[in-house]
Amino acid sequence: MPAMTDTNTKTNWKLTLAYDGTDFHGWQVQPTPVPSQKPTIQGTLAEAIAHVSGEQVLPQGSGRTDSGVHAAAQVASFTLVAPIPAANLLRALNRALPPSIRILAAEQVSPDFHARHSAIGKIYRYQIFQGTICSPFLARYVTCCHWPLDLAAMQQAAALILGEHDFTSFAACDPDRTTRMQSPHQAPRSNARHIAVSEWSTDPNTRILTYTIQGNGFLHHMVRNLVGTFMEAGRGRISPTSITEILEAQDRRQAGPTAPAPGLCLMQVLY
């Protein structure tokens, strides 16, 4: 009974990993890789796992991150036949990976854990640098904005997305690339998401505006489209209260531009 043996002896792994997304073409392995293209996080991780365990697996992330987007604590899951102690897997993977990807934790989890399906929420952070000259040591992790932004207006706009809303207006136009935290048994996907935290803060010393958002799921480009729209409110180009109308319109064209990738970081996946 090879199938049964196989299932019984495989270990389900949960990795928590941080990465600097600048030099990667996003999380997801590309179906037809271009030779000159940057590597992907998923592909680089799969290679490291193969190097360490000799097994070819495709680690499943909690969701995709776009090219240039960072993660302080992305979560990935996969199964291995090889019986490797968790501490050894952690050490060996970090030895095999480039310094721009670090495994922070490796845990053996129950067979029903899945990095994406089991997730019940995520926290993202977006950083905007408001100074004139952005330090090269900061440039990879912030979006520079040279015009002044009205933090009160951005905060007012951000508060209007709290609770459950249809975020079609803030989704990229490729709906099949949306992700949602749901069990496979749930109803077909909708663009409704629940937002528990949506707030701006500022550090006058660093001149960095930080946006924090926690939701039960995010559509493709949703955080960057929200931030781009909040920045329009901060710049005085739209009224902060227009966020409500934009949500109701369910029309991407009503919202602001997609904010650049480098300011975005996946901070935590909630299970």
Add this chain to the structure above:
Amino acid sequence: MPAMTDTNTKTNWKLTLAYDGTDFHGWQVQPTPVPSQKPTIQGTLAEAIAHVSGEQVLPQGSGRTDSGVHAAAQVASFTLVAPIPAANLLRALNRALPPSIRILAAEQVSPDFHARHSAIGKIYRYQIFQGTICSPFLARYVTCCHWPLDLAAMQQAAALILGEHDFTSFAACDPDRTTRMQSPHQAPRSNARHIAVSEWSTDPNTRILTYTIQGNGFLHHMVRNLVGTFMEAGRGRISPTSITEILEAQDRRQAGPTAPAPGLCLMQVLY
């Protein structure tokens, strides 16, 4: 009298610049560039100056930084015929340069100012990360050290280089690549340097050990060779007091290994 006109109308410029050295092949333009090689800071800056002013100049740095070494405030000088307001030159250069190089200040200075010859000292910082897993957001700017280091022993060793010493034991074996802050009228170069600050500090929150050194000049690899030797003392492989004997030996083989480039940052050039 074109020569005189030329001298009279040229402006001598002093630039203060920061850079993330990770993706550069050091400061210095290479005599025979290899196509696959990383660009240099000096070459990238020269291209930006040519783009902005239409003039081909080779900006002179206060000294070379090696491949992978960073600068928080390197200084470069060069002359231009084009009469450009300082604020415009600053803005235009930052527009032409990659985000990994930022001009922090552009000043018109007297014709006798020279970034290297006029310098009377420099401050460098070296950072060592003492944790097990180094964040990808930190990895470019620190050297990771997994074994424990005795800070008291490193501090004791560091204090022994204060004052004037011959640093031959801590110089790379290519003496023509040494730099010294001296006027062209001074005696022939020696390997004697005066060190005003040499100290270690630690931040338990970040687990980063920081070495700060201020001297009137530095030989090639001198800071990294000092740090590599202090780490040997911190690891208990040599006695902290052996620094004195190593200095006296004037023999590179007596000192420790060259510490890796990424931990090093040129913090300030003194004039």
